[in-house]
Amino acid sequence: MTFPPPDPARMQQGRQAALLRLSALVHLCERLRTCPPDELDFVLVNESHNLLPYQQAALYRTDKAGIAAISGTAVFDASAPYVRWLAQVFESITPRTEAVVLDAATLPAALRDEWAQWMAPHAVLIPLPGRHGRAGTLLVARPDTWTPPDIQALCMIGGEYAESRQLIASQPPRPRDTRMRRRIGAILAAAVLVAFYPVHSWVLAPAEVVPVAPAYVRAPFAGIVHQLDIPPNTAVQAGTPVVELERAQLESQYQVARKALEVARTQYDEAIQAGMLDAKARAQAGELKGRIDEEAAQMRYQSELLHRATLTAPIDGLALYNDPSEWVGRPVEAGERILMVAPALSRRIEIRLPATETAQFPPDARVRFFDNVHPDHPAEGHLVFKRWSRPFGQFCGLDKLYPVVVMPPF
Numbered sequence: 001m002t003f004p005p006p007d008p009a010r011m012q013q014g015r016q017a018a019l020l021r022l023s024a025l026v027h028l029c030e031r032l033r034t035c036p037p038d039e040l041d042f043v044l045v046n047e048s049h050n051l052l053p054y055q056q057a058a059l060y061r062t063d064k065a066g067i068a069a070i071s072g073t074a075v076f077d078a079s080a081p082y083v084r085w086l087a088q089v090f091e092s093i094t095p096r097t098e099a100v101v102l103d104a105a106t107l108p109a110a111l112r113d114e115w116a117q118w119m120a121p122h123a124v125l126i127p128l129p130g131r132h133g134r135a136g137t138l139l140v141a142r143p144d145t146w147t148p149p150d151i152q153a154l155c156m157i158g159g160e161y162a163e164s165r166q167l168i169a170s171q172p173p174r175p176r177d178t179r180m181r182r183r184i185g186a187i188l189a190a191a192v193l194v195a196f197y198p199v200h201s202w203v204l205a206p207a208e209v210v211p212v213a214p215a216y217v218r219a220p221f222a223g224i225v226h227q228l229d230i231p232p233n234t235a236v237q238a239g240t241p242v243v244e245l246e247r248a249q250l251e252s253q254y255q256v257a258r259k260a261l262e263v264a265r266t267q268y269d270e271a272i273q274a275g276m277l278d279a280k281a282r283a284q285a286g287e288l289k290g291r292i293d294e295e296a297a298q299m300r301y302q303s304e305l306l307h308r309a310t311l312t313a314p315i316d317g318l319a320l321y322n323d324p325s326e327w328v329g330r331p332v333e334a335g336e337r338i339l340m341v342a343p344a345l346s347r348r349i350e351i352r353l354p355a356t357e358t359a360q361f362p363p364d365a366r367v368r369f370f371d372n373v374h375p376d377h378p379a380e381g382h383l384v385f386k387r388w389s390r391p392f393g394q395f396c397g398l399d400k401l402y403p404v405v406v407m408p409p410f
Contacts, residue, residue, distance in 0.1 A: 024051045025153055029160040037168045041069035044138065044161045051157070052150050054142040055120045060090040061136040063169070068136070085111065085118050090137065099126050099151045102139070122146060126154045130162035132170070207351040207369065211342030215314040217242060219332040221305065228324045228339075236313040236341060243311040243327075243338055250309055254302040261295040268292055317341040349379060 028051055035043050045057040049071070057071035067087055070076050076083055089111055093102075102123040104115040123141035127134060138158050224246040230236060268288040313319065321327070321339035332338065349369055365383040 025156065028157060032157070032160045032164050040161065040164060040168070042074060044157070045069045045071040048140075048154070048157055052140075052153060054140050056123075056139075056141045058086050058090075058139045059136060060139070061165075062134055063136075082118050085114055086139070090139070093125065093137070095134065095137070096125060096127050097129065099124060099155050101125075101146060124151055124154070126151070126158045128158045128162040128165075130159075130166040132166050135162035135165045203353060205351050205353045207349050207371070210348050210350045211317075211320075211340070212348055214320070214340040214342045215317070216337045216340045217311050217314065219245070219334055219336045219338060220308045220311070221334050222332065223309070224329065224331050225327045225338065227328055228321070230319050232319065232321055232324070234319050235317070235344075236319050237316050238313055240313045241310050242313050242319055242341075245309040245311070245332075247306060247309050250302065250306050254299065254306055257295065257299040257302045261292065261299050264288060264292045264295045311338070313341050315341055315343060317343040348384065349381065 028047060031043055031047060032040065041059055041061070045059050048054075048057065054071075058067055059069040060066070061068040067076075067078070067083060067090070070083065070086075078084075089107065092108055092111060102125050104112050104119075107115070120141035120143055122143065122145050123139060124146045126138040126140065128136045128138060138154070138161075140154060226244040226246045228243055229241045236242060268291075271288050319339055319341055327338065351367075351369065362383075367381050367383055369379040369381065371379070
């Protein structure tokens with residue numbers, strides 16, 4: 001039995017691919033060995049993707065007893081649902097001395113049920129052993145299965161990371177400078193100068209533009225919303241009709257009051273005519289006159305309700321409310337707010353600071369706000385007031401209070 005001769009071109013391509021992969025592995029190990037200490041975790045979970053494509057990576061450090069880095073982001077929120085789920089996964093895993101493919105079936109039921117939501121189908125645990133013990137564990141996941149060469153490459157990268165991390169932790173202290181007193185004096189002088197320089201703090205927080213002194217359109221009486229005459233966020237002038245309440249019942253009551261007034265007037269006229277000959281009819285004319293006044297007042301009241309069924313804008317500005325379909329056909333009580341009209345150029349920026357980022361702000365402190373749309377054009381303003389309010393919802397089951405900072409643009 002004879003075999004076809006090997007293809008030289010294919011063999012050459014295979015050798016080149018292996019050399020390129022080896023070169024990338026050496027370059028990544030060199031990068032882990034020489035990068036600054038604060039970049040070491042980020043390089044491990046992100047730049048390893050250049051050698052072995054994967055979808056997710058997370059680093060658990062033994063010295064921190066928690067997650068130190070997550071792929072795709074430089075800064076992460078430890079209270080986020082995904083991060084909390086990863087922390088529970090690491091806590092439920094028994095430390096291993098060699099790489100192992102992570103099977104979701106070995107996890108607790110609560111974590112196993114959420115696997116499809118947070119993690120790719122195939123994951124592998126890479127221990128990070130160093131000369132002075134285990135530095136942590138690396139979790140890497142992707143849609144494709146892991147091959148032994150891929151796992152071996154990850155183990156080499158993890159070993160280089162562990163050695164670099166432990167080498168940084170075991171560096172000896174720098175030799176003591178003989179001119180320590182002079183340096184301390186210079187540091188104290190610099191500290192005094194810095195104390196007179198204003199220090200600015202920054203924080204990432206959600207914000208929205210809110211009106212300063214809005215005017216509200218409220219239902220004058222209990223009824224049903226028939227229609228809204230203007231779309232949301234429309235500029236209106238004072239006196240412009242904005243909301244129509246149902247008028248059918250009001251018109252029926254007005255017609256009843258009008259008929260009752262006509263009947264009272266007819267009865268009064270008949271009593272006046274009969275009173276010329278009948279003293280009893282003359283005596284009833286006074287009572288009928290009072291009834292005419294009563295029915296006239298009732299008709300004026302029903303006419304006023306008809307007039308008030310059309311709600312108008314109290315001031316010039318923008319009409320702010322939600323989707324019109326949420327209001328049409330909806331019953332409202334007397335005094336219930338339907339929409340508000342915000343005066344033009346009367347706005348503030350309401351910034352909601354997380355409770356973990358609170359600080360002491362002096363009265364009328366200057367604030368500079370950078371939004372996501374135009375970060376190169378910050379809004380300058382000053383602190384108006386602070387208050388405590390609930391967040392926009394319960395995030396990750398947390399129930400914390402958030403301080404609110406409101407600032408008007410200059």
